[in-house]
Amino acid sequence: MATVRIAVASGKGGTGKTTVAASLAWVWDAPVVAADLDVEEPNLHLFLRPRITGRRTATLEVPEADESLCTACGACAELCQFKAISLLGEVLLTFPEMCHGCGGCLAVCPAGALSAGRRELGEVIWGAAGEIGFVMGRLRVGEAMSPPLMRAVHRRLEEMLARRPADVIVDAPPGVSCPALAAVAGADLILMITEPTPFGLYDLRLAHQAFSSLGVPLAVVVNRAGLGERGVYEFCREEGLPILAEIPYHRRLAETYCQGRPVAAAGGEVQGWFQELARRARELAAGEQEEAAHA
Amino acid sequence: MPEAREVLVISGKGGTGKTSLTAAFAHLAGDAVVCDLDVDAPDLHLLLAPRPWRTEDFYSGHEAVIDPAACSGCGTCAQMCRYDAVVVQDDVFRVEPLACEGCKVCVEFCPEGAIAFPERHCGRWYLSQSRFGPMVHAQLFAGAENSGRLVTLLRQQARQLAQEQGRELILCDGTPGIGCPVISSLSGVDLAVVVTEPTPSGRHDLERVVELCRHFRVPAAVMVNKFDLSQEHTRGIEHFCAAQGLELVARLPFDPVVVEAMVAGRTVTEQAPHSALAQEVVRAWGRICELARLRRAA
Numbered sequence: 001m002a003t004v005r006i007a008v009a010s011g012k013g014g015t016g017k018t019t020v021a022a023s024l025a026w027v028w029d030a031p032v033v034a035a036d037l038d039v040e041e042p043n044l045h046l047f048l049r050p051r052i053t054g055r056r057t058a059t060l061e062v063p064e065a066d067e068s069l070c071t072a073c074g075a076c077a078e079l080c081q082f083k084a085i086s087l088l089g090e091v092l093l094t095f096p097e098m099c100h101g102c103g104g105c106l107a108v109c110p111a112g113a114l115s116a117g118r119r120e121l122g123e124v125i126w127g128a129a130g131e132i133g134f135v136m137g138r139l140r141v142g143e144a145m146s147p148p149l150m151r152a153v154h155r156r157l158e159e160m161l162a163r164r165p166a167d168v169i170v171d172a173p174p175g176v177s178c179p180a181l182a183a184v185a186g187a188d189l190i191l192m193i194t195e196p197t198p199f200g201l202y203d204l205r206l207a208h209q210a211f212s213s214l215g216v217p218l219a220v221v222v223n224r225a226g227l228g229e230r231g232v233y234e235f236c237r238e239e240g241l242p243i244l245a246e247i248p249y250h251r252r253l254a255e256t257y258c259q260g261r262p263v264a265a266a267g268g269e270v271q272g273w274f275q276e277l278a279r280r281a282r283e284l285a286a287g288e289q290e291e292a293a294h295a
Numbered sequence: 296m297p298e299a300r301e302v303l304v305i306s307g308k309g310g311t312g313k314t315s316l317t318a319a320f321a322h323l324a325g326d327a328v329v330c331d332l333d334v335d336a337p338d339l340h341l342l343l344a345p346r347p348w349r350t351e352d353f354y355s356g357h358e359a360v361i362d363p364a365a366c367s368g369c370g371t372c373a374q375m376c377r378y379d380a381v382v383v384q385d386d387v388f389r390v391e392p393l394a395c396e397g398c399k400v401c402v403e404f405c406p407e408g409a410i411a412f413p414e415r416h417c418g419r420w421y422l423s424q425s426r427f428g429p430m431v432h433a434q435l436f437a438g439a440e441n442s443g444r445l446v447t448l449l450r451q452q453a454r455q456l457a458q459e460q461g462r463e464l465i466l467c468d469g470t471p472g473i474g475c476p477v478i479s480s481l482s483g484v485d486l487a488v489v490v491t492e493p494t495p496s497g498r499h500d501l502e503r504v505v506e507l508c509r510h511f512r513v514p515a516a517v518m519v520n521k522f523d524l525s526q527e528h529t530r531g532i533e534h535f536c537a538a539q540g541l542e543l544v545a546r547l548p549f550d551p552v553v554v555e556a557m558v559a560g561r562t563v564t565e566q567a568p569h570s571a572l573a574q575e576v577v578r579a580w581g582r583i584c585e586l587a588r589l590r591r592a593a
Binding site: 041046227228258 | 307310311314335336338341356357375393396398400404437438439471472474475478494495500507510524528554557560
């Protein structure tokens with residue numbers, strides 16, 4: 001059976017992405033890696049409690065100037081789109097925290113006055129929670145850019161999959177801007193988690209808009225079902241978005257969550273919901289791959 | 296006229312109640328300039344019903360566009376792009392807009408000069424009249440970046456409005472996380488109000504966002520929302536605040552009235568002014584005004 005990759009995302013924060021990702025991984029009945037790509041506020045490890053077996057610092061290439069070689073021609077400053085390098089009179093100034101690591105200044109310098117330095121982005125951390133493979137990124141506090149660290153997490157994920165093929169469950173950051181899109185890249189299915197409230201609906205619309213251009217099947221999980229209003233359900237019907245699961249607001253689930261366990265671990269019918277969600281998610285994701293193979 | 300004070304509501308973790316609380320504060324303040332800095336997934340307008348009187352396009356940076364007629368297919372762009380944004384399909388080179396960082400490297404090094412570099416239209420921003428006074432807000436297009444620049448622009452607009460209209464408070468609703476947009480919203484504010492919840496994620500994210508405030512030397516105060524969900528985590532948060540010298544300005548009970556108010560398009564202080572929750576919000580707002588050294592507390 002081919003492996004599948006499922007991204008768990010949402011427009012609005014706090015709708016239950018991590019709850020769903022942790023529980024999906026927990027009930028998954030095949031080799032699986034859980035990848036936390038919410039590198040600004042990673043939380044998946046709090047629920048899966050993996051044993052950490054490795055970590056590495058991720059860095060971004062930034063320019064370092066050798067003033068003795070600089071001819072003050074200004075080519076680097078002219079090319080840089082991010083105000084990370086500028087010429088003040090004859091003096092070259094670099095602002096490494098502004099740099100996006102494009103490498104343009106190093107390539108354009110005719111005097112060889114710039115060399116590759118490093119800015120620390122954060123850490124890539126991996127391990128396993130029982131049978132579940134695990135990888136996460138943790139952005140350095142004060143670092144503004146998460147996509148380059150997310151790329152480093154993706155690279156580590158690919159290394160893990162090369163050694164042991166597995167399905168992947170990605171916990172994405174909230175929102176629909178560049179970090180969220182970087183997280184769902186390469187997924188066979190995007191699960192959008194929402195709640196039946198006006199905020200949940202508005203942000204689900206945004207997520208649908210952002211993700212529908214990616215050509216990947218989309219599906220919805222309604223969390224805290226029973227709260228609020230019906231707008232989310234009407235929207236899903238109009239847009240033909242399948243609702244794969246409804247998780248009611250329930251004291252016992254909230255308590256399990258507070259204990260730092262996957263809510264599926266509450267057992268009984270809760271575990272059953274997530275098993276059913278896993279089955280339907282795999283079906284949709286695998287269907288996507290089949291279609292791609294026939295195309 | 297002295298400069299207006301700026302109060303920012305953030306959380307680290309999403310969904311802790313930032314926007315519902317900001318809306319209630321806007322109601323209690325009555326005459327603040329309100330600013331929704333969550334330009335990615337903004338929700339504050341759903342409670343404040345702003346009517347825009349000025350709408351502007353937001354352009355930020357540029358994007359590379361390859362002219363297939365001028366392209367010789369040499370592959371220099373694909374080799375040099377650090378973002379894997381150049382894709383080749385049936386021998387045709389194309390830049391994937393979502394992956395393009397706008398760095399101009401391919402434009403500079405294309406031997407055929409075949410790559411254009413137009414400005415990138417990233418979203419829209421608005422100056423509006425809301426139910427509680429002037430409001431500055433925006434909507435970034437899906438997948439767009441540079442939200443940090445848009446956040447900075449909104450804050451400038453808010454300061455200008457406050458100056459023109461002689462208002463002494465700017466109240467900002469922030470973004471989840473600790474990255475680019477949060478950093479742009481944080482610099483130079485008078486007080487960051489961090490809303491958290493008594494869960495493992497809430498605690499973990501609180502610690503990181505407090506560290507960020509410290510990094511940028513912004514004074515912070517903490518509110519625990521739904522504190523009755525877990526005694527244990529609420530105590531943990533209290534200990535953390537005490538150890539960090541942070542004031543815990545409110546412990547808000549879980550109350551379904553938050554969702555009821557949201558469905559009604561109102562703030563909790565309008566929907567249920569006599570509820571224990573609303574009373575605690577009023578008390579917290581008074582204290583926040585003192586901490587931000589606003590001359591007139593609500």
